[in-house]
Amino acid sequence: MLPSQQLAQFAAESKPFATLCRELGRRGATVHLKELVGGALPFYAAAAIARTGGVHVFVAEDRDAAAYLLNDFYGLLDESRICFFPSSYKRSVAYGAEDAQGVVQRTAALTAIRSLKEGYVVVCTYPEALAERVADAETLGRDTIRVAVGDSISPEVLVDALVDAGFEKVDFVYEPGQYSVRGGIVDVFSYSESKPYRVDFFGDEVDSIRRFEISSQLSADKLDRVEILPDLTASGTSSERVSLARFIGDAASFWCYDADYVLRRINDLRRKVVADLEDPAQIDRLLTSRNGLLSDIGGSRLLMLRDNLKERPADAEVLFSTAPQPAFNKNFVLLADDMIRNGLRGYETYILSENRAQMERLGNIFHQIGRGQVVVRPLALTLHEGFVDNDLKLCLYTDHQIFDRYQRYRINGEIKRDEQMTIAELNQLRPGDYVVHIDHGVGRFDGLVKITENGKTHEAIKLVYKDGDVLFVNVHSLHRISRYKSGDGEPPKVYKLGTGAWQKLKNAAKKAVKDISRELIALYARRKASKGFAFSPDSYLQHELEASFRWEDTPDQQAATAAIKKDMESDQPMDRLVCGDVGFGKTEVAIRAAFKAATDGKQVAVLVPTTILALQHYRSFSERLRDFPVRIEYLNRTKTAREVAQIREELASGRIDILIGTHKMLGRQIRFKDLGLLIIDEEQKFGVAAKEKLTQMSVSVDTLTLTATPIPRTLQFSLMGSRDLSVISTPPPNRQPIVTESHVFSEEIVRDAVEAELARGGQVYFVHNRVEDLQTVAGLITRVCPKARVGVGHGKMPAEQLERLVMDFIYGEFDVLVSTTIVENGIDIPNANTIIVDGAQNYGLSDLHQLRGRVGRSDRKAYCYLLSPPDELLGSDARRRLRAIEEFSDLGSGFNIAMQDLDIRGAGNLLGAEQSGFIADIGFETYQKIMNEAVAELRAEGLHVPGLSDGEQEVVEQMRFIDDAHIDIEVEAALPDAYVSQQAERLKLYRELDSTKDEEALQAFESRLADRFGPLPRAAKELLNVVRLRWEAIRLGMERVKVKNGLMIVHFVGEENSPFYKSEAFMTLLQRVTQRPDRFVLKQHNNRLAMTVRNVKDVEDAYKTLQQL
Secondary structure, three states: OOHHHHHHHHOOHHHHHHHHHHHHOOOOOOOEEEOOOOOOHHHHHHHHHHHHHHEEEEEOOOOOHHHHHHHHHHHOOHHEEEEEEEOOOOOOOOOOOHHHHHHHHHHHHHHHHOOOOOOOEEEEHHHHHEEEEEHHHHHHHHEEEEEEOEEOOHHHHHHHHHOOOOOOOOOOOOOOEEEEEOOOOOEEEEOOOOOOEEEEEEEEEEEEEEEOOOOOOOEEEOEEEEEEEOOOOOOHHHHHOOOOHHHHHHOOOOEEEOOHHHHHHHHOOOOHHHHOOHHHHHHHHHHHHHHHHHHHHOOEEEEEOOOOOOOOOOEEEEEOEEEOOOOOOHHHHHHHHHHHHHHHHHOEEEEOOOOHHHHHHHHHHHHHHHOOOOOOOOOOOOOOOOOEEOOOOOEEEEEEHHOOOOOOOOOOOOOOOOHHHHHHOOOOHHHHOOEOOOOEEEEEEEEEEEEOOEEEEEEEEEEEEEHHHHEEEHHHHHHHEEOOOOOOOOOOOOOOOOOOHHHHHHHHHHHHHHHHHHHHHHHHHHHHHHOOOOOOOHHHHHHHHHHOOOOOOOOOHHHHHHHHHHHHOOOOOEEEEEEEEOOHHHHHHHHHHHHHHHHEEEEEEOOOOOOOHHHHHHHHHHOOOOOOOOEEEEEEEOHHHHHHHHHHHHHHHHOOOOOEEEEHHOOOOOOOOOOOEEEEOOOOHHHHHHHHHHHHHOOOOOOOOOOOOOOOOOHHHHHHOOOOOEEEEOOOOOOOOOOEEEEOOOOOHHHHHHHHHHHHOEEEEEEEEEEHHHHHHHHHHHHHHOOOOEEEEOOOOHHHHHHHHHHHHHHOOEEEEEHHHHHHHHOOOOOEEEEEEEEEHHOHHHHHHHHOOOOOOOOOOOOEEEOOHHHHHHHOOOOOOOOHHHHOOOOOOOHHHHHHHHHHHHHHHOOOOOOOHHHHHHHHHHHHHHHHHHHHHHHHHOOOOOOHHHHHHHHHOOOOOOOOEEEEOOOOOOOOOOOOOOHHHHHHHHHHOOOOHHHHHHHHHHHHHHHOOOOOOOHHHHHHHHHHHHHHHHOOOEEEEEEEEEEEEEEEEOOOOOHHHEEEEHHHHHHHHHOOOEEEEEEEEEEEEEEEOOOOOHHHHHHHHHOOO
8 A cells, every 4th residue: 555545544534534525515615724733734635635626726835835745745646636836937026037947837737727627636836926927718728839640730830830929949949938940840848848849740740749858859758739838927918817816716725824924925025026117007917916816716715724814714613633743853762752652642653754774774773772662664755744643643753854854845847957968068069169189189179061072072070270280080080089178268289280299298198197007006005915903893873973964865975984984894994085076975974984983992183275174174073073972173273382282292192082184283293192094185185295194194094085076987997996986976865955046237136135145144155256346346235235244355365364254254253255266165154055156157167066066055045146247248158057057956966067177176186296287288088088098008018907806807908909990981971961950969969979889879879860850861871880880990900991882991900010910809800801712802001901802882781791700
């Protein structure tokens, strides 16, 4: 039996339930639901709705409350019948910035209500959304464009209808209100769905209709008919716009927590909007009013938790007997005793949780505190608030309240724009970008061009080098080109073709990589050989510390913690690197490790790069370990000489368990009595001298390194033998998403944002990236918010002064910090939860993400405002960037975005300080390619990397003899313009095709093409065959392959003493070729081995012939 059915069964057994169902059958009833608290409302309401049917509107206090209620119903009823009805504006009607997401969800709710034949529909909303008027049913019916499979209608007719309805034509559809046409395919994004439709025509008949994913542009599921709705918020006269209540009619039931509050809110909103509107007479078109709404719900049922509406007092009451879940404040003894008491009184207790691991943990904790007799009965479903029902003798407790955690909600039908899409956009090449060709160095990309060779046209990429030299690169060699990216926006040095400068640089980089690899590998071997301390298994204190963690552990965090414990419990010294984005709980992992060491009587050193971070870590460690017998101290510039002397003395005598400090800690005078664990934060920021000391210190001490910079996978695999690395890439599941809004700069927005944050006692970051204007900006803020205390900071200030400023901000000496982007450098101030970024259009995606990651580090809702000039003045790239960052309000999307942009800042020092110079000259991706080559050469020279698993050893041995083959054919192989008309999209597809590795991937690519652009033309099919031919050539060590006039001519590896000629592959090839002298002819040609193959009809025949060799 499903948990939701079980709960419905519980509800059905209670007396008040029957009364409630009876009242729901009475038209126009006004019912007071007395003593119904928390989660008991959805618990009873869901059971009653399932029994009686109809349209039910729940009006909660605000958007969050409505969303939680929505999630409660998702669990209790049929998810597809539950709608969310949000506001259609980002902030308020007055600013007029429309929120596409909101409009889609509203339209979907209206459609669901209009098409309800039997059963029920539940709508969750809140006062601001209820206040906004909607189009009436007639307009909705009139403006709908209906399309069904088999309709005889031409694409042109459909497009005309869309244009009339105000749809906009784009290349690829990615938000509501857009359409695109490609041959016989029309893509359209209706306002009533969170995914767009793809309508496929065969001549003048609709052949198929499918939904498709926005990010991949691939079809999802087939539909028989669709209704396409335009944006209804914008259109219509006031007579055609009605309140939601009028739209539904009298058959509805309205459920309110506090009806009077809802109506008051609606009037407040109305007053505020009238004041801001240019034409106050417009107000009735936009919003309803208290009296208007009251008369519209006059004939409907009204169910209230508080009987406080003077205009409509209750005429019946249903008396419940429920109480909220008691607050246990993570005190598990209290919880266990409460459950035991309940059992004795004949009450049944269930724990509502969707997380199995949490339940096991609860059981473990009960055993450890000696309450093993308590039975944990889980129900796999969750409510926002638990409750006790005295009629039913039932206690339903939620796990997020027991563990005191934030519960995250989801809203179905949100427009999912994938991160992948924006990343693809970031990596797109645009004419004028710098690119690196691995054989020729840095040049400028100049677009795709058509070149004609012996009467056949091919598409190629045009690169321009120094002095106007031009290099054309075949679309099959795209993998030899990568986009040049470096940390600062300085343009790179462009090379001249045909000189040795690039080769020299490439070799120098390779040599450096080899030297460092050797050194690292030796160190690795030395550590593996030495013995360390083996820590004992987890104590019950450890369990308790972990259970008291505020958030839920993510799978990555669990894996990292488990790996660290395993390393600590073994007698080999641990050397583990944990990477994860800011705010992903690396510190928590470190605290657990530190505590484990401390409970075994060992001391822990935590090394951080800056004074501020030392203070911060000290605060977070103290906070987490407050209730445990551990002594923590910190060392940094702010300590006096006397304090330092005292700390030194206590450290040597072993009275301090955990010491946090800057590199001062590495000084000679600092002696530990018994150091067991070294934790290094943000290692890449330490100098070489500090690193040397660390290396000596850490040969036999367990070491844990934390970093926020994503590290290129190849590096890790090749150098570290892919062992001791944990990546935390999933964000905590119940961090609140950061509310992100982009607006045109206006003093009102700044005023509202600052005042709202100060009103809840918080602090604000204001980022403005020109040092010379900072004072003016600070003046502006003081003018619009006289109450705010403003501080100004920038990177050109002396370090001590800046540090003091930040410390003052941490301690709340002032409210608004106006600064340049220095904020993003690792300062973490839990009390600052609003960030305003001025001139947001000038930042890259990852910078915006990094900046935004500074807020929302605590359990408060955080806000990020991106201010920019009006849309008309922004380039399309900047517009899309702002749009993207607005949509990925979650943490974690950053890991992907940051991977792209952090490129160099992170990887620079992974290999030691002198490396980053090379990266700047070469560009990041190319640097990685050179690294791979260098590591391959080291292996070929017979360098043995200790600790490689068999699988990895195989990878090493499978190094190819050549890494590319040149294919020359006489037929046309390309994606024709008529098939894919956008150049940028063709380039993206070529890059994708070029990176496919096997037949399976190639076929998937082919079906994706057919899905998006229709059946493949001949040239596109040939293009795929060329890729297959290239794979075979590389496998067989052929550098060039030419297919012409029924012959195929191949050239083998150029170097005479290449290991290829001794390989098995070559021997088998020789055997097979010599058996068929009529078809294969081998010959020497300019000291190179070549072979001619006779009667080869076409490219397909060519690759099939090679496959048999």
